[in-house]
Amino acid sequence: xxxxxxxxxxxxxxxxxxxxxxxxxxxxxxxxxxxxxxxxxxxxxxxxxxxxxxxxxxxxxxxxxxxxxxxxxxxxxxxxxxxxxxxxxxxxxxxxxxxxxxxxxxxxxxxxxxxxxxxxxxxxxxxxxxxxxxxxxxxxxxxxxxxxxx
Numbered sequence: 001x002x003x004x005x006x007x008x009x010x011x012x013x014x015x016x017x018x019x020x021x022x023x024x025x026x027x028x029x030x031x032x033x034x035x036x037x038x039x040x041x042x043x044x045x046x047x048x049x050x051x052x053x054x055x056x057x058x059x060x061x062x063x064x065x066x067x068x069x070x071x072x073x074x075x076x077x078x079x080x081x082x083x084x085x086x087x088x089x090x091x092x093x094x095x096x097x098x099x100x101x102x103x104x105x106x107x108x109x110x111x112x113x114x115x116x117x118x119x120x121x122x123x124x125x126x127x128x129x130x131x132x133x134x135x136x137x138x139x140x141x142x143x144x145x146x147x148x149x150x
Contacts, residue, residue, distance in 0.1 A: 038062040038079070042072045043086035043116065048144075052084060073097035076111070083113045087129060090115075095135060102137055110138040117143050 039056055041063055043049040049065045056063040066072035069089065076083070076098075105111065113136045117129055133139050 037081040038064060039082040039084055040064055040066055040072055040075050040080045041084045042066045042069065042089045043084070044068065044089050045086070048086060048116070069093045069095070070097055073101050076101050080111065083111060084116065085113060086116045087118065087132075090132065091128075099135060102135075113137070113139045115139055115141050117141050 039052075039061060041049045041052050043052065043065075044067060053063040053065060064075060066075055072083070072085075102111070115129065115132065115136065117126065129141060
């Protein structure tokens, strides 16, 4: 279990590191600087969200759970450096509050979003996931469960 958790964590941070490189982190700081590098997690089913918070905290990063899309939009206004969303959270949700926030970002800002998809749910095999890419902007797809290449 511990090795699987480590692999999953490495996958998340590979996505985060490739999206928000250290040289770009200063651009992610908001006016008060307090919450600009935290991760916001929207994974309403199962125990995935608490597990992600624990993994991110163990790695030294702050992470907060949002219970619904409206809460995520409110928390984004306070600042975040990364958003992790389970794809099932977007299937029947009203995306307008999130879209409004993303469209209102400054031209230099593009908050990274990791969309957790189910096995076979990546953009190449799932038109619904591919349709979310232009809406979400800076999105990376991470298939669950994360399995490293051999």
